[in-house]
Amino acid sequence: AGKTAFRTSFGVWVEKLTVAQKLALGIPLSNDEKALDLEFGVSKSVEKGIFPLPLELQIEREYRSQHLEVISQGAYSRSQVK
Known part of the structure; x- marks a missing residue:
């Protein structure tokens, strides 16, 4: 074989x-x-x-919250640079 x-x-x-x-x-x-x-x-x-929330919605919410956190931290970091 x-x-x-x-x-x-x-x-x-x-x-x-x-x-x-x-x-x-x-x-x-x-x-x-x-x-x-x-x-x-x-x-x-x-x-x-x-x-319970559908798995797809749970994943989307988790991704969106992490993604927004990264964006907001990046924006905050840039605004503090002098």
Whole structure:
């Protein structure tokens, strides 16, 4: 049998599920998570469709906030140069 002339690689993204994600997926909550749900009304937000945020939106928000922080720090640094 011949060998192929290409390589392949992959990555795995792992994150701890939030209370909202667990509720949306029907995963049972721990007692601490149930307390958070009661305190902050997470299940109501999940029922309304507000949470959890879609992964694409989470990534966009994180990128945008980091990008804006870099821009604002750069602008501040330039304005302080005398």
